[in-house]
Amino acid sequence: MRQRLALEPTSGPLEHLPFRFERWADDRVLVTNMVGEHVFLAKEEFASLAELRIGDPTLLRRLRAKHIVRQRGEELPVELLALKYQTQHHRLADFTGLHMFVVTLRCEHSCSYCQVSRRAVARTEYDMSPETALAAVDAAFRSPSPQIKFEFQGGEPLLNMEIVRLVTEEAQRRNRTEGRQLAFVIASNLALLDDEVLDFADEYDVYFSTSLDGPQELHNRNRPRPGRDSWELALAGIERIRQRLGHHRVSALMTTTAATLGRVRDVVDCYLENGFRDVFLRPISPYGFALRPRQRNSYDMGAWIDFYTEGMDYILELNARGVPVVETYSALVLKKMLTNANPGYVDLTSPAGIGIGALVYNYDGAVYASDEGRMLAENGDTTFRLGHVVQDSYEALMTCAALLDPLEESYTGSAPQCSDCAFERWCGADPVFHHATAGDPLGRKPESAFCRRNTAVFRYLLDRYTADPRARELFWAWAAR
Ligand code: SF4
Numbered sequence: 001m002r003q004r005l006a007l008e009p010t011s012g013p014l015e016h017l018p019f020r021f022e023r024w025a026d027d028r029v030l031v032t033n034m035v036g037e038h039v040f041l042a043k044e045e046f047a048s049l050a051e052l053r054i055g056d057p058t059l060l061r062r063l064r065a066k067h068i069v070r071q072r073g074e075e076l077p078v079e080l081l082a083l084k085y086q087t088q089h090h091r092l093a094d095f096t097g098l099h100m101f102v103v104t105l106r107c108e109h110s111c112s113y114c115q116v117s118r119r120a121v122a123r124t125e126y127d128m129s130p131e132t133a134l135a136a137v138d139a140a141f142r143s144p145s146p147q148i149k150f151e152f153q154g155g156e157p158l159l160n161m162e163i164v165r166l167v168t169e170e171a172q173r174r175n176r177t178e179g180r181q182l183a184f185v186i187a188s189n190l191a192l193l194d195d196e197v198l199d200f201a202d203e204y205d206v207y208f209s210t211s212l213d214g215p216q217e218l219h220n221r222n223r224p225r226p227g228r229d230s231w232e233l234a235l236a237g238i239e240r241i242r243q244r245l246g247h248h249r250v251s252a253l254m255t256t257t258a259a260t261l262g263r264v265r266d267v268v269d270c271y272l273e274n275g276f277r278d279v280f281l282r283p284i285s286p287y288g289f290a291l292r293p294r295q296r297n298s299y300d301m302g303a304w305i306d307f308y309t310e311g312m313d314y315i316l317e318l319n320a321r322g323v324p325v326v327e328t329y330s331a332l333v334l335k336k337m338l339t340n341a342n343p344g345y346v347d348l349t350s351p352a353g354i355g356i357g358a359l360v361y362n363y364d365g366a367v368y369a370s371d372e373g374r375m376l377a378e379n380g381d382t383t384f385r386l387g388h389v390v391q392d393s394y395e396a397l398m399t400c401a402a403l404l405d406p407l408e409e410s411y412t413g414s415a416p417q418c419s420d421c422a423f424e425r426w427c428g429a430d431p432v433f434h435h436a437t438a439g440d441p442l443g444r445k446p447e448s449a450f451c452r453r454n455t456a457v458f459r460y461l462l463d464r465y466t467a468d469p470r471a472r473e474l475f476w477a478w479a480a481r
Contacts, residue, residue: 036425190237
């Protein structure tokens with residue numbers, strides 16, 4: 001018998017497919033299906049859905065199109081949901097794509113929010129050794145991922161270029177037989193960028209990621225260094241990279257400190273004035289030094305939500321005036337919200353991105369499930385230490401309880417509150433954050449700043465999407481990037 005199409009009217013008995021819902025202040029109800037496709041219903045429409053008394057053919061068509069109800073016994077909606085669910089998880093088979101090498105803890109900056117125990121420039125005992133670096137390259141190639149990104153971090157990685165070069169050359173040599181798609185990124189403040197580094201980056205197709213916290217005085221206040229010229233050196237480095245390697249070879253990230261709050265327009269303007277079209281309005285991380293009590297940069301997540309809201313209002317206003325600019329986190333969320341694609345961003349995945357999305361090789365050979373896990377270890381909490389890259393096998397690292405337990409415990413599909421949450425498919429699990437702030441990988445979501453932040457972002461984006469046709473068009477463009 002011919003299978004009935006999802007949009008065709010039905011007269012048989014209906015039954016629910018799995019869905020979740022969230023009430024809005026204006027009495028609308030957001031309903032999401034098990035792959036995160038959404039529909040807003042009026043209060044009365046939601047009551048008819050709950051009671052399965054759906055007399056309105058238009059409403060029935062909408063609910064069937066979103067696989068929220070089906071005719072009893074109908075297989076096609078279930079098969080489509082299964083296919084979409086499988087597609088959303090296809091990256092799991094390709095773990096681990098990102099490998100972070102902490103080539104040194106040394107740094108000539110002393111940023112107030114620094115998430116690691118940065119060490120003075122002379123302390124070379126905090127550099128990664130060649131033996132550790134080569135073992136870490138070997139571990140990276142044990143990953144089944146067809147794409148492997150090598151990211152060099154610190155401290156300041158340009159202080160240990162010898163190891164950056166060794167890892168890059170060894171990875172390229174190995175890849176002659178491996179045939180993976182490799183990418184190399186140096187996360188640097190660019191203060192020490194010179195022609196030699198640029199020659200190397202040119203030869204090996206290396207990209208740069210740098211910090212730009214906003215206007216000059218704000219950036220230099222957040223990121224002190226001898227000479228108080230961090231902003232000037234970062235901008236000069238960005239310009240040199242663009243001139244020599246191309247505009248696309250350097251990206252920038254900002255961190256929102258207490259001093260940044262209230263200045264989101266200045267930050268966005270600074271990015272535009274310096275040729276960036278992407279701004280990532282990142283809250284400060286609660287790890288490492290930033291976790292310490294009475295830390296002068298600490299603020300409540302509510303203050304960041306106000307900052308984000310004002311920033312997004314401004315970004316939408318700029319786009320309406322013909323100035324293209326993207327808020328990076330929103331674009332990642334919108335990809336999950338509006339398409340079936342998984343952008344693979346580690347903070348927005350469940351199972352969590354720790355270990356299976358990224359691995360971190362510390363200068364001393366310790367392997368961590370995430371950079372945040374390493375930051376905790378620098379402050380004495382080694383919960384997310386998986387082992388040692390020279391002493392432990394790849395199998396031992398990837399199957400240890402320090403990785404598997406938090407992955408299982410934090411999975412949003414079964415976690416209390418998350419498993420009932422209408423936003424679950426767009427959200428992620430962050431066991432390191434919740435361990436750091438609540439003492440366990442799951443946390444208590446009503447008290448979780450992670451949950452509060454994401455809920456605010458989801459609500460903001462949905463409100464603008466449904467109320468503003470211009471924003472809707474723009475959000476589709478962001479989701480399609
Ligand atoms: S963290 Fe919060 S917003 Fe995210 S799925 Fe869980 S309950 Fe929902």
